[in-house]
Amino acid sequence: MSQTFSLDGQSIAFEPGQTILQAAEAAGVFIPHLCYHPEFKPHGSCKLCTVKANGRQTASCTMRAVPGMVVESNTEEINAERRALTQMLFVEGNHFCPSCEKSGNCQLQATAYHLGMMSPHYDHFFPNRAVDASHPEVLLDFNRCILCSLCVRASRDVDGKNVFALSGRGIKTHLIVNAKSGRLTDTDFTLDDKAAQVCPVGVILKKRQGFAVPIGERKYDKAPISAMTEQNKLTEEG
Amino acid sequence: MTYNLETAQHPENLRRVAIDPVSRVEGHGKVTILLDDQNKVHQVRLHIVEFRGFEKFIQGRPYWEVPVMVQRLCGICPVSHHLAASKALDIIVGAKKLTPAAEKLRRLMHYGQMLQSHALHFFHLCSPDLLFGFDSDITKRNIVGVAMAHPETAKRGVLLRKFGQEVIRVTAGKRVHGTGAVPGGVNKSLTIAERDELLKDIYHIVQWSREAVHMIQKVHTQDPGLYNSFGIFRSNFMSIVGNNGDLDFYHGTLRARDDNGKLLFDHVDYQQYNDYIEEEVRPWSYMKFPYFRSIGKEHGWYKVGPLARVQNCDQISTPFAEHERKEFIDYAGGTPMHAPLAYHWTRMIEMLHAAEVIKELLHDDDLLSDDLMVKGERQMEGVGVIEAPRGTLFHHYQVDENDIVTMANLIVSTTNNNQAMNEAIRHVARRYLNGREITEGLLNHIEVAIRAFDPCLSCATHALGKMPLTVELVDVEGAVVHSLSRD
Numbered sequence: 001m002s003q004t005f006s007l008d009g010q011s012i013a014f015e016p017g018q019t020i021l022q023a024a025e026a027a028g029v030f031i032p033h034l035c036y037h038p039e040f041k042p043h044g045s046c047k048l049c050t051v052k053a054n055g056r057q058t059a060s061c062t063m064r065a066v067p068g069m070v071v072e073s074n075t076e077e078i079n080a081e082r083r084a085l086t087q088m089l090f091v092e093g094n095h096f097c098p099s100c101e102k103s104g105n106c107q108l109q110a111t112a113y114h115l116g117m118m119s120p121h122y123d124h125f126f127p128n129r130a131v132d133a134s135h136p137e138v139l140l141d142f143n144r145c146i147l148c149s150l151c152v153r154a155s156r157d158v159d160g161k162n163v164f165a166l167s168g169r170g171i172k173t174h175l176i177v178n179a180k181s182g183r184l185t186d187t188d189f190t191l192d193d194k195a196a197q198v199c200p201v202g203v204i205l206k207k208r209q210g211f212a213v214p215i216g217e218r219k220y221d222k223a224p225i226s227a228m229t230e231q232n233k234l235t236e237e238g
Numbered sequence: 239m240t241y242n243l244e245t246a247q248h249p250e251n252l253r254r255v256a257i258d259p260v261s262r263v264e265g266h267g268k269v270t271i272l273l274d275d276q277n278k279v280h281q282v283r284l285h286i287v288e289f290r291g292f293e294k295f296i297q298g299r300p301y302w303e304v305p306v307m308v309q310r311l312c313g314i315c316p317v318s319h320h321l322a323a324s325k326a327l328d329i330i331v332g333a334k335k336l337t338p339a340a341e342k343l344r345r346l347m348h349y350g351q352m353l354q355s356h357a358l359h360f361f362h363l364c365s366p367d368l369l370f371g372f373d374s375d376i377t378k379r380n381i382v383g384v385a386m387a388h389p390e391t392a393k394r395g396v397l398l399r400k401f402g403q404e405v406i407r408v409t410a411g412k413r414v415h416g417t418g419a420v421p422g423g424v425n426k427s428l429t430i431a432e433r434d435e436l437l438k439d440i441y442h443i444v445q446w447s448r449e450a451v452h453m454i455q456k457v458h459t460q461d462p463g464l465y466n467s468f469g470i471f472r473s474n475f476m477s478i479v480g481n482n483g484d485l486d487f488y489h490g491t492l493r494a495r496d497d498n499g500k501l502l503f504d505h506v507d508y509q510q511y512n513d514y515i516e517e518e519v520r521p522w523s524y525m526k527f528p529y530f531r532s533i534g535k536e537h538g539w540y541k542v543g544p545l546a547r548v549q550n551c552d553q554i555s556t557p558f559a560e561h562e563r564k565e566f567i568d569y570a571g572g573t574p575m576h577a578p579l580a581y582h583w584t585r586m587i588e589m590l591h592a593a594e595v596i597k598e599l600l601h602d603d604d605l606l607s608d609d610l611m612v613k614g615e616r617q618m619e620g621v622g623v624i625e626a627p628r629g630t631l632f633h634h635y636q637v638d639e640n641d642i643v644t645m646a647n648l649i650v651s652t653t654n655n656n657q658a659m660n661e662a663i664r665h666v667a668r669r670y671l672n673g674r675e676i677t678e679g680l681l682n683h684i685e686v687a688i689r690a691f692d693p694c695l696s697c698a699t700h701a702l703g704k705m706p707l708t709v710e711l712v713d714v715e716g717a718v719v720h721s722l723s724r725d
Contacts, residue, residue, distance in 0.1 A: 101306075210420075211302065214425040
């Protein structure tokens with residue numbers, strides 16, 4: 001018999017060892033997140049999944065569920081913080097949804113819609129980041145990187161290639177390509193790599209595919225992110 | 239063909255009147271007029287005051303992003319930029335000939351846009367001038383005034399535009415800034431339900447378009463003294479024409495004529511546009527001044543848009559529009575009509591043609607096909623040209639071996655009309671303002687001349703076209719002598 005905890009007043013069953021986020025997803029309750037991916041170890045860095053567990057703030061992707069725990073997630077206060085974090089992600093990079101081919105399939109955009117983000121609020125940083133188009137099949141547009149590290153984890157843990165890494169510290173943290181030249185074409189990266197499939201935003205893109213899916217048939221045209229199963233979120237077609 | 243009144247010889251002693259911004263046009267522009275103590279006009283300029291820079295920030299982006307990015311130039315006819323860029327990138331991806339379905343779906347999208355843009359311009363922006371008079375009561379000289387006095391006309395204007403927007407929505411995914419065209423084809427066809435929804439309305443859309451032509455024809459022919467001479471200047475004119483010299487908004491070859499209608503060039507593949515057209519930069523405007531290389535800067539400028547297109551083609555392929563074209567050509571008397579106000583008449587003939595073409599396309603089952611994409615041998619450079627509502631639109635790109643755009647050159651429709659619009663307002667200033675006290679009604683005459691060209695001054699949108707306007711008459715010491723404003 002499984003144990004339970006309370007999430008926004010709802011009783012959630014969990015297996016021992018499951019995190020709050022995993023148990024919530026299994027029960028069909030959505031907690032916003034960006035750096036979490038069910039196939040990888042939690043990273044706990046984006047902080048979008050922050051909840052209050054027994055009154056203390058914690059990342060629900062790393063906190064294990066405990067019997068009888070009282071968790072608050074979908075509250076005005078927590079969603080306001082999530083919205084502020086999302087706004088910061090938007091202004092720290094160059095996220096121009098109107099001409100971005102990931103629009104409609106982008107987890108960051110869908111999360112912003114879910115949280116009711118109506119404006120960037122903060123001043124844009126407008127960082128100067130180059131595009132790496134050197135690879136024949138894949139484009140890297142660093143402008144949109146949110147430092148979720150999913151590509152780093154996928155390349156290291158699944159592909160065994162270590163193509164990507166996060167470099168620098170604090171606000172200077174940035175995604176790099178593990179080659180002397182720093183260019184993707186000088187790595188053994190291929191389109192079949194797991195790392196090519198996991199980017200939640202529009203950084204790692206299959207070339208010459210942009211806008212092939214018409215408006216109305218894109219992933220988040222069909223249903224808002226909060227209504228999607230985890231598996232649907234992970235597949236390109238939704 | 240002179241630059242008379244472009245630059246005053248001694249501007250230091252002149253008073254400056256500014257119309258800033260020009261209202262009931264797309265985007266932001268201003269007109270400055272320099273007058274002496276007797277209100278004699280010495281200088282008139284139409285300035286484009288916003289800097290856009292699209293050509294620069296397209297550079298460094300992957301080519302497939304461009305058709306979606308460039309349409310943000312405009313909220314009124316984004317489809318033009320979307321399709322001109324797509325046509326240029328068809329060349330880049332080696333798609334020499336699109337599938338019949340892709341070409342027809344793009345054409346449908348474009349003709350839907352022609353319909354909505356022409357309807358918007360005629361009914362929302364210009365009908366107040368044409369129905370009430372250029373210096374009529376300013377509180378009624380707007381679309382709301384038209385809706386009060388001529389409710390059926392206003393309603394048709396709204397519904398014609400709405401229909402065009404629906405055509406765009408089903409082909410591009412959204413009414414404004416969709417994604418339908420991609421290099422090498424399109425990303426969606428029509429469902430039977432989408433097609434049938436449009437078929438339901440198209441017959442009365444054609445009929446309303448016919449009646450719109452008759453309305454402007456009546457307005458024009460009832461007052462030939464005004465309509466045949468207001469703001470008139472003679473110039474060359476240019477457009478693309480389709481197979482057999484047909485009027486064609488989507489594809490064709492370049493044809494230009496001089497002011498007498500004599501061919502200057504014809505059957506020119508627009509990939510070679512650079513051999514025929516050059517752009518001049520002048521220090522007082524962000525908008526360039528294009529001209530035909532073979533004639534030179536001073537006399538080589540030209541006009542584009544409906545008045546150019548309808549007189550440049552040999553015939554129109556649809557029966558009702560062809561009938562109206564012949565009526566117009568007969569009225570012009572066998573020589574090209576240069577009167578700016580004749581733009582309105584020809585624009586409505588084009589709207590009728592667009593409606594008829596949409597009707598034909600909706601009966602074509604290719605619109606339902608899934609055969610939407612072609613590819614070919616990759617090229618490094620491509621030019622796409624389309625007849626946008628406002629005139630000939632050029633998109634030119636170079637793309638490197640990594641798929642990144644390295645060069646972009648756009649000659650937008652309104653740029654082609656830059657000198658022409660300046661000539662028109664100088665004529666109006668000479669004829670109506672010279673020696674008179676400036677009134678709002680007189681200044682509106684200047685705006686009426688600009689509006690005839692349907693300029694998209696910086697490709698911005700203004701729903702009711704009623705922008706705040708302040709006009710100040712300033713003396714040489716900088717003191718405001720006379721001021722008029724509206725909120």
